[in-house]
Amino acid sequence: MKLLPRSLLWRTFLLVALLMLLSVAAWFAIFRSYEREPRARQLAQTLVSVANLTRAALISARPEARRELLRDLSDREGIRIYPADEADRVAPLPDRPFLRRVEELVQEQMGPGTRLTLEREGERALFVNFHIDESDEGGFWLALPRERIDRVFPLGWLGWGVAALLLSLAGAWLIVYRITRPLKALELAARKVGAGETAPRLDESGPSELATVARAFNQMSADLAQIDQDRALILAGVSHDLRTPLTRLRMGIEMSADESLREGMTADVEEMDKTIGQFLDFARSEGGEALQEVDVAALLTELAAQYRRRGFDVTVPPASTPATAASVRPQALRRAVSNLIDNALRHADSRSGVELAVSATAGEFSIEVRDSGPGIPAGEVDRVKRPFVRLEAARTNAAGAGLGLAIVDRIARYHNGRLELLPRAGGGLIARLVLHPSVQPPAAAS
Secondary structure (H helix, E strand, O other), rough: OOOOOOHHHHHHHHHHHHHHHHHHHHHHHHHHHHHHHHHHHHHHHHHHHHHHHHHHHHHHOOOOHHHHHHHHHHHHOOOOOEOOOOOOOOEEEEOOOOHHHHHHHHHHHHOOOOOOEEEOOOOOEEEEOOOOOOOOOOEEEEEOOHHHOOOOOOOOEEEEEHEEEHHHHHHHHHHHHHHHHHHHHHHHHHHHHHHHOOOOOOOOOOOOHHHHHHHHHHHHHHHHHHHHHHHHHHHHHHHHHHHHHHHHHHHHOOOOOOOOHHHHHHHHHHHHHHHHHHHHHHHHHHHHHOOOOEHHHHHHHHHHHHHHOOOOOOOOOOOOOOHHHHHEEEOHHHHHHHHHHHHHHHHHHOOOOEEEEEEEEOOOEEEEEEEEOOOOEEEEEEEHHHHOOOOOOOOOOOOOOOOOOHHHHHHHHOOOOOEEEEEOOOOOOEEEEEEOOOOOOOOOOO
């Protein structure tokens, strides 16, 4: 349900609070059930005793003193006596378990014909019918104040009950918070690891289950950081060691007399050097570059001009928004856009070329590189962002190492953004680099 909170803290707290309220309600129902019988017996005994005492008083009193006796009972005890008549308008006893039980108990002691009512002749009180002697046919109605059966709920109990409930809920919230706080820290640390950062160590104290999870996560995070360092060191070392023999090979090729052989070997060496550059770019830590305020539209215009000087058809239409300045890592962003342009030029239609575009919305920048090539199947979009993955149709740089889009995706995540590969209307691909410069980019793992 959408109305339910999504956090474990509030879901657990609401569940505990609901269970506590149901428990209080259940105990209240049990109390009422067990309290009903003693209270019914007490009230029934009171009615029987008052009726018997009143009967005895009237019998023993002199006839001329009975009126004064009834007046004293009414003034001092609130007890009134009325002659009973068949024409009396008597309301039936309400169908309440407590009153029915009182009636049963009174009838057990005063006879099965004894009647109880709460209203007679429009007067509201607790009425019980009794007889003075056997010659008394209709008998009398004994009226007691309604306060004898109406329970006054003490407001002090209500205040104490609310205080106890609030204290219990506060304790439940504290317990749930102490459980969910380590889970929240684990969630934040996992997000940092997913973004390529080295997460800070989690607190390994507390309950044994949570301490075990924190200890395992810390070990995993340390292992991943070590693996990432080893990978970067290996790639950098191999690439650096290969650059030296490639330089000597290029010098030897330049000394070759065969022009066609020299051109082919030079192209191979340049391709190998470009592949090594991709390895270095992938292994390079972007965290060493400081953030700078950069006009993204001007950066795209400069890149397009560089490619046009080399004979490539790369255009930049006017930006859709006037403000295109963002706080980014300029060299990393330049490298990402260059990789997308290089990838697009390999597959762009020579008649249409490659088009660059930039747009800005609230807290978000989008850089698009549009080409008219074969595009990328929707089912392969996520896969081609992985390192060393290439499609069968060589859409992701058949001659390279398959690291171009992986480098762009990593740079996007360094800027708290993402890389989107979308189909272009009429054929082709839109490589969209979405950045969030308003959010502090995370530092890369070394």
